Amino acid sequence: MSGTVPFWVEAVVAVLLVMSGVFVLISAVGFLRLRDFFLRMHPPALAYTFGSWCVALAGILYFSMLDSSVHLHPWLVIILLSITVPMTTLLLARAALFRRRVAGAADTPPPLTPPRRVE
Amino acid sequence: MSSLLTVAIFFALGCYALASLLVLVRLIGGPRAQDRVLALDLLYFHGMLIMLTLGIRHGSDTYFEGALFIALVGFVSSSAMAKFLLRGEVIE
Numbered sequence: 259m260s261g262t263v264p265f266w267v268e269a270v271v272a273v274l275l276v277m278s279g280v281f282v283l284i285s286a287v288g289f290l291r292l293r294d295f296f297l298r299m300h301p302p303a304l305a306y307t308f309g310s311w312c313v314a315l316a317g318i319l320y321f322s323m324l325d326s327s328v329h330l331h332p333w334l335v336i337i338l339l340s341i342t343v344p345m346t347t348l349l350l351a352r353a354a355l356f357r358r359r360v361a362g363a364a365d366t367p368p369p370l371t372p373p374r375r376v377e
Numbered sequence: 378m379s380s381l382l383t384v385a386i387f388f389a390l391g392c393y394a395l396a397s398l399l400v401l402v403r404l405i406g407g408p409r410a411q412d413r414v415l416a417l418d419l420l421y422f423h424g425m426l427i428m429l430t431l432g433i434r435h436g437s438d439t440y441f442e443g444a445l446f447i448a449l450v451g452f453v454s455s456s457a458m459a460k461f462l463l464r465g466e467v468i469e
Binding site: 269286287289295310349354357 | 392393400411425448460
């Protein structure tokens with residue numbers, strides 16, 4: 259892979275990378291400072307979406323202009339994350355709710371399905 | 378590569394490193410196990426972003442495959458740990 263890249267492409271890639279870094283840092287600060295687990299699940303979504311989108315778009319733009327052909331493979335990262343992140347988040351939320359219910363916290367919502375009756 | 382892009386890449390890498398340190402604090406001191414699992418998932422994600430940024434830095438496609446691999450392994454490990462927290466077993 260050789261060649262040089264025009265300056266405006268480097269400027270756009272630089273802006274995208276800086277935005278991704280700032281978003282990831284904000285999400286990490288929020289993840290550290292919020293006080294409840296269900297509140298703490300929200301800031302990582304900022305990093306998962308904006309962080310990965312910015313870096314992947316920067317990679318697509320930079321590699322396409324560097325090689326003067328279309329390179330779309332960083333898009334795979336976005337597709338993979340958009341499939342896997344909701345599954346992990348949902349599983350973790352269910353696990354946290356279940357553990358909280360087992361621990362007997364006062365303000366836990368009841369389960370949607372009624373508990374199975376043992377005869 | 379111009380100095381503008383180099384500065385931006387190092388700024389982004391510094392942001393990822395600082396964010397990883399903050400998440401590491403939560404990983405070590407998190408009150409419950411689910412906090413630690415989420416923190417580990419975020420650390421995997423930061424590693425993936427660092428690989429993608431280094432790929433742009435060196436102009437190489439090979440880093441991208443490593444990033445994809447880290448994302449996949451992070452998903453599998455996080456969902457396995459969440460399943461373990463939910464059921465007490467990973468494979469029933």
